[in-house]
Amino acid sequence: MKRDPVAFLKSDMTELRGNNLEWVIRYLEGGSKPHCIVNGKEVLMLNTNNYLGLATHPKIIQAAIDATKKYGAGAGAVPVIAGSFDLTREFQEKFAKYKEVEASLLCQTGFAVNSGLIPMLVGKPDIVVSDELNHGSIIDGVRLSGAKRVIYKHRDISDLEQQLKEAEKGGPRRICIITDGVFSMDGDMAPLDKIVNVAEEFGAMIFVDDCHGEGVLGKDFSGKGIVAHFNLQGRVHVEGGSMSKGFGVFGGTVAGSKDLIEFCTNKSRTYLLSTAHPPGVVAANIASIEVVESEPQHVKAVWEHTNYFKKEVQNMGYDTGRSETPIIPLIIGDPGKAQELARILFEEENIYGTPIVFPMVARELSRIRVQMNALLTKDDLNAALSSIEKVGKKLDII
Numbered sequence: 001m002k003r004d005p006v007a008f009l010k011s012d013m014t015e016l017r018g019n020n021l022e023w024v025i026r027y028l029e030g031g032s033k034p035h036c037i038v039n040g041k042e043v044l045m046l047n048t049n050n051y052l053g054l055a056t057h058p059k060i061i062q063a064a065i066d067a068t069k070k071y072g073a074g075a076g077a078v079p080v081i082a083g084s085f086d087l088t089r090e091f092q093e094k095f096a097k098y099k100e101v102e103a104s105l106l107c108q109t110g111f112a113v114n115s116g117l118i119p120m121l122v123g124k125p126d127i128v129v130s131d132e133l134n135h136g137s138i139i140d141g142v143r144l145s146g147a148k149r150v151i152y153k154h155r156d157i158s159d160l161e162q163q164l165k166e167a168e169k170g171g172p173r174r175i176c177i178i179t180d181g182v183f184s185m186d187g188d189m190a191p192l193d194k195i196v197n198v199a200e201e202f203g204a205m206i207f208v209d210d211c212h213g214e215g216v217l218g219k220d221f222s223g224k225g226i227v228a229h230f231n232l233q234g235r236v237h238v239e240g241g242s243m244s245k246g247f248g249v250f251g252g253t254v255a256g257s258k259d260l261i262e263f264c265t266n267k268s269r270t271y272l273l274s275t276a277h278p279p280g281v282v283a284a285n286i287a288s289i290e291v292v293e294s295e296p297q298h299v300k301a302v303w304e305h306t307n308y309f310k311k312e313v314q315n316m317g318y319d320t321g322r323s324e325t326p327i328i329p330l331i332i333g334d335p336g337k338a339q340e341l342a343r344i345l346f347e348e349e350n351i352y353g354t355p356i357v358f359p360m361v362a363r364e365l366s367r368i369r370v371q372m373n374a375l376l377t378k379d380d381l382n383a384a385l386s387s388i389e390k391v392g393k394k395l396d397i398i
């Protein structure tokens, strides 16, 4: 029989559907904010990384419009050829100052930072020591590097130390410890202070992906991220980040020494080979940093909501795992039940909370991931809490 070269497309999807693991895209008919129209229906949105609500901030929107009028819609080239604007230089200088580092680089996305830079920082003669729950983009970056990958138990410093001792025995050229700053599915934080102490003992490079910490963590509601939270400025070699989450706009960032930024500019394949951001995006990123610096009320609000909401769902009997941040998982276990909770919340209660199932998390830890947003009101939170309690009881979850 003649082979059907694409039969697997349908059969793989049938299998995913059969296992309740299919992702179905819903479409927003307006801005990403707590009250929005999704698939024609007004819902309360509890599932975006737009923690500070800046995706629809008037000053940021205006900056995008002004820059688009002045510079046009697209960059026209990769940054090293002809796609970098004076705006980009301004962003990078501002961001470096904000992050308290020597220099920064605006890259295409947070994913592109990990998949483009990690394979240049380490290679075959090296060892990467990686937290077991690191984001998929880190995992892909490490795979591309060809370096030996050693996994340490999630946030477990004694296991990390053990793995480093083992790693040393093989006489690697470099050792790199890689961790998420805030773990995106559980909302817990890497014990970065302890990781830095151990890394310094072993002469290991430290790479922190702070995509979910930036805009959220940091003393006095600065949003500077996990390095500032632990007062570790100058002791972390590579900080990867994203302008697409707390800052509400778009893009990946690298922050660190001048040496690091020159290296990344010249070597990261995703930076070298992918078109630069539209100028409107770059200007919006600049405005976003200015807003975070001058209006700390957004970071403050997201933390107030987080503390209130988390306490209330825990009192109802929901398992919120190890959450320490505005990422609040409601861990259900069974993927079918997690999907059902999300479906009823959406269809009957107008609450948009996405089920998170394999491969984002282990099958038996399926959940709804709720994320706080500074623009939510107390009434919004109470309405969501009462729906989550009602449906949780109906499905025998709580």
Ligand SMILES: Cc1ncc(COP(=O)(O)O)c(C=O)c1O
Binding pocket: 109, 110, 111, 112, 135, 137, 180, 182, 184, 209, 211, 212, 241, 242, 243, 244, 251, 252
């Ligand atoms: C920990 C982590 N790293 C990297 C990324 C990718 O960032 P971006 O959306 O900017 O590509 C994500 C996105 O969800 C993330 O959660």
